[in-house]
Amino acid sequence: MKTHDTKVVGHSVLKIDALGLAMGRASFTDDFTLPDMLHARLLTSSLAHARIKAIDANDALSLPGVAYILTPENSPRVFHTTAGQGFPEPSPYDSVMFDWKVRHVGDKVAAVAAVTEDIAEEALRRIRVEYEPLEAVFDVERALAPGAPVIHDEAEARAVIPVTYEPKRNLAAEVSFSVGPVDELWERSELRFNGEYGVHRASHCAIEPHIAIAYLDADARLIIRSATQVPFHARRIVAQVLGIPAGRIRVIKPRLGGAFGGKQEVILEQIAGLLCLRTGKPVRLRMTREEVFLTSRTRHGQRLRLRSTVNQEGRVTMLDLSTVLDTGGYGSHGLTVATNTGSKVLPLVNRTEAVRFSAKTAYTNLPVAGAYRGYGATQGSFALNVQMDEMARALGMDVLDFWKRNHIRQGESSPVFQALGEGTEGVPMTIQSCGLEACLEQGACAIGWAQKHGKNQKGRFARGVGMAALMQGSSIPRIDMAAASIKLNDDGSVNLLVGATDLGTGSDTVLAQIAAEVLGIPIDKVIVYSSDTDLTPFDTGAYASSTTYLSGEAVRRAAEDLGRGVRRVAGKMIGEDPATLVLEDGNVKSPRSETSLGDVALRTLYQEEQEQLMGTASAYSEQSPPPFSAHFVEVEVDRLTGRIAIIEYVAAVDCGVAINPVLAEGQTEGAVINGIGYALFEEYLMDSNGKMRNPNFIAYRIPTTRDFPNITTILVPTYEPSGPYGAKSISEISINGPLPAISNAVFDAVGIRLRHAPFTSDRVWSALRSI
Amino acid sequence: MNVCFTLNNAPTELDVGPGERLVDVLRARGYMGTKYGCGTGECGACVVLLDGEPVNSCLVLAPRVEGKEVITIEGVGSPLQPHILQEEFSKAGAVQCGYCTPGMILSSLALLARNPNPTREDVLRALDGNLCRCTGYVKVVDAILSAAARMRERKES
Incomplete structure (x- = not known):
């Protein structure tokens, strides 16, 4: 359904920075050096839980070339959250730069700045830390049980919005709601299901490690170039931690080498910034790959329990999802990932009479969880889709038909939308676009569902198919805000300034397309500059699948604003009513005459009634329209070894109108592969002391071309009336599919129900032996 | 030294x-x-x-x-005269964040120098040391195969 005849939007124009990146020319944070730049390294904890009794950096300081060392002794004890969210944050203030206590292996203890990285590393070895080891807790149930060691026993740890936060019980967050007679339906239903599902911790593995470079400009303002998803939040958090005004700080995000949620955390900026202020010299602080695994953030592992009831007609009458999240040593995103586990999953099944959700987020002495593409929906979708498959089989129905009887549709609402917000109540919402039914049909057709499903093969190699139905959101309603400004140049080109943050997704290109479409100019006339707190308007940042939907809407409005100015001037120039003028092919046209944007600019810049024509606008949303998707996978299970091979994968996605179809496909393919790695082999292997045994790409394997399956992406067009040119989001949703779809496909192939991820060969092998 | x-x-x-x-x-x-x-x-x-x-x-x-x-x-190429591989990577949508792209292009270049007519399998094998977290490799492989075809054409003409 295409209701707009568009010239740039909806077309796969070349990603504007692609060629420069392919040349190796475009500039990432680390591609920038300054004279006298110092190199910083972090000292991290080798213990999971300990108090620091003393720290002696004198030997390290005496090493030639060492410029400064930050420790708990000489760094600000300002409680904050690193979560990089809006203000006030839903995550607890439980972090300081360097604390007298370490709460997980890899926790920050000190930072050294030296003239070379090698000297900084040598200095780390010379810092003597005297620890008093404390009992550690590595299991969420045990952490929440009475008598468990208290991980945040400091008095200052607190929530800054009115939410449940009980650090003395290791409870970092709690959320619940209930609508309808859940227990009554459970008691009286004949068909009822109850399952436990385990979803694990994982690393984002952006190929560019986390990095920040801080320096002082000529006016002694602190400039921070950072690989961040949230330049404006980073500025605010650095100001908070360092106790200097935000106006004295500028955060610039250059090209970014992948993020996936991992670079929403503000961890390095304040440390590099403080080292810079203390030494007066530029400071570069880059994590090693091992630090990315241990000291940055991970996905929240969860232990989910789903109960459901279904009637004889195949209608799900009740869903009751409860879960416990492992947030590790700090509570970053602990509340909101918990909430999204329900809010981005339960509305999918929308014929129920009752629905309940409850979540607890526990501190443990394990690596810290945070935002990760999918953000709770990944975990919740697994439980729901596996249990839907279980229900359908118990009813003797094809799960595809079962989903069609139960899924949410256009024009419908869900009580979940209103119940679950971000530490507050949610926002009621009616679905204005939903292509899930078409996704189910087209995806099933593409994989050959009818021919392949339920074959129950014998022999060593057995094939099966499985599917999953998914949703996500597009921005956080009533919280996120994006802004854009745009100005007209002599030649009819425009500078588009956006706070939005391109993580490598191509959002700069998508936003340029929207501006070009509104102004009737080719994309190469749009010069994009993004993510610089001094120069671009505000944007909450690239997370919650918000950029195309919300930043795109800000760009559309800003371009409309500029377009009005252009029409006003052009109307005078050609003697026509501005309201009748059309912007097309770089010109401003009436049926009788026309002028060009360039001539409009020349007149206003140099000739008559001089002014800079520009547009500016903000966008804020009352809703978060979900993209929908249906994923299908065919697997082959080797009964002898337990190995799962992915034969074919189909992702049918409704993202509204795809502003750039090739980029939308790319988001889908990348998310699917990431999800396949997560489902099959990506896993933190922990020893009994809470230390990760595999913090490198050899032992923590991520998918390579060897794991390359045959992926088909089907973009199912709908039109979302609240989005720019009908667009919704696409970046996150498809990471949620592989886990449940593969589990269901394995059941279809060999009859084992995998409820705990990842589905490594040894787990599958053991499960095969136990049936 | x-x-x-x-x-x-x-x-x-x-x-x-x-x-x-x-x-x-x-x-x-x-x-x-x-x-x-x-x-x-x-x-x-x-x-x-x-x-x-x-x-x-x-x-x-x-x-x-x-x-x-x-x-x-x-x-390998310059902004004014990009290499065919660089053009095809851009066109295919094989460049997302672009951090792994230079390494991928150099690995591809080595592959095409010894095997101008690679199969999809050859490409997958040659690139298995280049990790990419953004693209899912689909468009990378497409880009290399179409670059190979264009380079063969250029050589013939």
Whole structure:
């Protein structure tokens, strides 16, 4: 359904920075050096839980070339959250730069700045830390049980919005709601299901490690170039931690080498910034790959329990999802990932009479969880889709038909939308676009569902198919805000300034397309500059699948604003009513005459009634329209070894109108592969002391071309009336599919129900032996 | 110590420390297309061609390139005259964040030099040392196959 005849939007124009990146020319944070730049390294904890009794950096300081060392002794004890969210944050203030206590292996203890990285590393070895080891807790149930060691026993740890936060019980967050007679339906239903599902911790593995470079400009303002998803939040958090005004700080995000949620955390900026202020010299602080695994953030592992009831007609009458999240040593995103586990999953099944959700987020002495593409929906979708498959089989129905009887549709609402917000109540919402039914049909057709499903093969190699139905959101309603400004140049080109943050997704290109479409100019006339707190308007940042939907809407409005100015001037120039003028092919046209944007600019810049024509606008949303998707996978299970091979994968996605179809496909393919790695082999292997045994790409394997399956992406067009040119989001949703779809496909192939991820060969092998 | 080698077809002499890694030497001299991803030879972001073969430059000590030929991404194409591989990567949507792209292009270049007509399988094997977290490899493989076809055409004409 295409209701707009568009010239740039909806077309796969070349990603504007692609060629420069392919040349190796475009500039990432680390591609920038300054004279006298110092190199910083972090000292991290080798213990999971300990108090620091003393720290002696004198030997390290005496090493030639060492410029400064930050420790708990000489760094600000300002409680904050690193979560990089809006203000006030839903995550607890439980972090300081360097604390007298370490709460997980890899926790920050000190930072050294030296003239070379090698000297900084040598200095780390010379810092003597005297620890008093404390009992550690590595299991969420045990952490929440009475008598468990208290991980945040400091008095200052607190929530800054009115939410449940009980650090003395290791409870970092709690959320619940209930609508309808859940227990009554459970008691009286004949068909009822109850399952436990385990979803694990994982690393984002952006190929560019986390990095920040801080320096002082000529006016002694602190400039921070950072690989961040949230330049404006980073500025605010650095100001908070360092106790200097935000106006004295500028955060610039250059090209970014992948993020996936991992670079929403503000961890390095304040440390590099403080080292810079203390030494007066530029400071570069880059994590090693091992630090990315241990000291940055991970996905929240969860232990989910789903109960459901279904009637004889195949209608799900009740869903009751409860879960416990492992947030590790700090509570970053602990509340909101918990909430999204329900809010981005339960509305999918929308014929129920009752629905309940409850979540607890526990501190443990394990690596810290945070935002990760999918953000709770990944975990919740697994439980729901596996249990839907279980229900359908118990009813003797094809799960595809079962989903069609139960899924949410256009024009419908869900009580979940209103119940679950971000530490507050949610926002009621009616679905204005939903292509899930078409996704189910087209995806099933593409994989050959009818021919392949339920074959129950014998022999060593057995094939099966499985599917999953998914949703996500597009921005956080009533919280996120994006802004854009745009100005007209002599030649009819425009500078588009956006706070939005391109993580490598191509959002700069998508936003340029929207501006070009509104102004009737080719994309190469749009010069994009993004993510610089001094120069671009505000944007909450690239997370919650918000950029195309919300930043795109800000760009559309800003371009409309500029377009009005252009029409006003052009109307005078050609003697026509501005309201009748059309912007097309770089010109401003009436049926009788026309002028060009360039001539409009020349007149206003140099000739008559001089002014800079520009547009500016903000966008804020009352809703978060979900993209929908249906994923299908065919697997082959080797009964002898337990190995799962992915034969074919189909992702049918409704993202509204795809502003750039090739980029939308790319988001889908990348998310699917990431999800396949997560489902099959990506896993933190922990020893009994809470230390990760595999913090490198050899032992923590991520998918390579060897794991390359045959992926088909089907973009199912709908039109979302609240989005720019009908667009919704696409970046996150498809990471949620592989886990449940593969589990269901394995059941279809060999009859084992995998409820705990990842589905490594040894787990599958053991499960095969136990049936 | 001095090391003499050919860098992007230009005779080059550099003063390097005996323990310095090639990736650091190159980056310190402004060849920023060679990226750091892991420092342990596992990700392929720092791939350069050493006598035509892709190597992880984080695992190569700088003195080892004495007398050899090193090609970095800066030696492959220029903004005004991009290499076919660079064009096809861009067109196919194979460049998302672009951090792994220089290494991928250099690995592809080595593949196409020894096998101008690779199968999809050949491409998957040749690129298995180049990790990418953004694209899912689908469009990368498409780009390399279409670049190979264009390069063969150019050679024939």
